[in-house]
Amino acid sequence: MPEEIYSVSDLTADIRGSLEQQFQGIWIEGEVSNHRLPGSGHHYFTLKDSFAQISCVLFKGAARKNRIVPQDGMKIQLYGDVSVYEARGQYQMIAQVIQPAGSGDLQAKFEELKRKLEAEGLFSSEKKKPLPAFPNSIGIVTSPTGAAIRDILHVLRRRAPWIRILIQPVRVQGEGAAEEIAQGIREISEGRDLPPPDLVLVTRGGGSIEDLWSFNEEVVARAIAACPIPVLSGVGHEIDFTIADFVADRREPTPSAAAENATPDATTLLHRLSSLQELFDSRSEAAIESRRREVRALEREVRAHEPRRRLQSRAQELDYLRERMEGILINEISERRHRCQHLGSALHSVSPERSLEGGRRTIAFLGERLQDSANHRLQRERQRSSALGELLRSLSPEMTIRRGYSLTTDEKGNLITSTAQVESGNAIRTKLADGEIQSRVE
Numbered sequence: 001m002p003e004e005i006y007s008v009s010d011l012t013a014d015i016r017g018s019l020e021q022q023f024q025g026i027w028i029e030g031e032v033s034n035h036r037l038p039g040s041g042h043h044y045f046t047l048k049d050s051f052a053q054i055s056c057v058l059f060k061g062a063a064r065k066n067r068i069v070p071q072d073g074m075k076i077q078l079y080g081d082v083s084v085y086e087a088r089g090q091y092q093m094i095a096q097v098i099q100p101a102g103s104g105d106l107q108a109k110f111e112e113l114k115r116k117l118e119a120e121g122l123f124s125s126e127k128k129k130p131l132p133a134f135p136n137s138i139g140i141v142t143s144p145t146g147a148a149i150r151d152i153l154h155v156l157r158r159r160a161p162w163i164r165i166l167i168q169p170v171r172v173q174g175e176g177a178a179e180e181i182a183q184g185i186r187e188i189s190e191g192r193d194l195p196p197p198d199l200v201l202v203t204r205g206g207g208s209i210e211d212l213w214s215f216n217e218e219v220v221a222r223a224i225a226a227c228p229i230p231v232l233s234g235v236g237h238e239i240d241f242t243i244a245d246f247v248a249d250r251r252e253p254t255p256s257a258a259a260e261n262a263t264p265d266a267t268t269l270l271h272r273l274s275s276l277q278e279l280f281d282s283r284s285e286a287a288i289e290s291r292r293r294e295v296r297a298l299e300r301e302v303r304a305h306e307p308r309r310r311l312q313s314r315a316q317e318l319d320y321l322r323e324r325m326e327g328i329l330i331n332e333i334s335e336r337r338h339r340c341q342h343l344g345s346a347l348h349s350v351s352p353e354r355s356l357e358g359g360r361r362t363i364a365f366l367g368e369r370l371q372d373s374a375n376h377r378l379q380r381e382r383q384r385s386s387a388l389g390e391l392l393r394s395l396s397p398e399m400t401i402r403r404g405y406s407l408t409t410d411e412k413g414n415l416i417t418s419t420a421q422v423e424s425g426n427a428i429r430t431k432l433a434d435g436e437i438q439s440r441v442e
Helices: 010-022 062-063 104-120 147-159 176-188 220-225 242-248 253-264 267-305 308-348 354-394 397-402
Strands: 026-036 043-048 053-058 074-084 090-100 137-142 164-167 201-205 233-234 407-410 427-432 435-440
Touching: 010 074, 043 090, 053 074, 053 233, 074 308, 090 435, 104 242, 104 407, 137 147, 137 176, 147 164, 147 201, 147 253, 164 176, 176 201, 176 220, 220 308, 233 253, 233 267, 354 397
Parallel strands: 053 090, 137 164, 137 201, 201 233
Antiparallel strands: 026 043, 026 074, 043 053, 074 090, 407 427, 427 435
């Protein structure tokens, strides 16, 4: 007997765990095909190249965070995790981020610089400086004319109008923009003209990867890492990540969120939150650090059994069953329709009206045949009658007389065929071809 016999569910779960452990957070590129969007709002499609294909699913929540909707024939780059749809034993890609193909070179540069700086420790949590709970001044490194600065100023004036705001104007995209951003960070942190602020915001509005590329340059990353003042990044939208976000002491999803989370809402609340934050930090930091490794070790196992994953799997299964049911209904309706058409044709072939019509045609045909037969019989009888008439005429007394014979009758018209029928003195008549002769017997 084998030492261990797997159930199908156990084996599939182990395969899923192995795949998810080995292929987490990867980028793939290909062409979209067989895209489907059922009523659940989840996107199902196949990503393929010239030699292979993989099933993909973009769940409704992730789809709302992406600006791109997958369509058949679209060339895309997809970021996500490899998993297994256990109900069908099929491995698939669970998409988180979708971007157009063609930005792959920039993405490769992004990943290369990210690995380099991460190896140097620039992303290390130990190097992250805590943000001040009550900043008296905030420096903002951004474009002075963009929508981002207007949003930031609006939020700061609403939440903390007492804070002094220093704006370091720079270009945020285009040739030389990265050097300007790095120089702006250095100048505002050195406080050449004014005292340095308590917090530096490095921000810009959303855009494509090309528009945000200045914040992926090494010179900007090193300027943020070298800044002695805490740096808060708010670049692009929620789904946009830049190298500046990883190096900054904290990353916020948007410029407005950065301004929102950089300031307190009121002075009293600030003091209260500050004291609670210090208490929380002192008591929880040690516990968090000691549990961090354990959490990381258990994270994948928990993820495999978390309700969200199970709900996603059930959602896929529901979509699959719904599609099967729709297919069965369509086939059943089609089969019933063909059967009704066949029965209709059969009913039409045996309908009284069709039989009556056939009878009419048969009667008409037989009538024509009867008429033809009667005409033929009449013609034949006429010919026969004519022939018999000719024969009768040829044998008639008149014709006999015309051949030189005569007929003799008594006064009463009785034909005399023997001498015994007459006596002397009887009157007789002799009929010839051209008249009669009256005579008397002697």
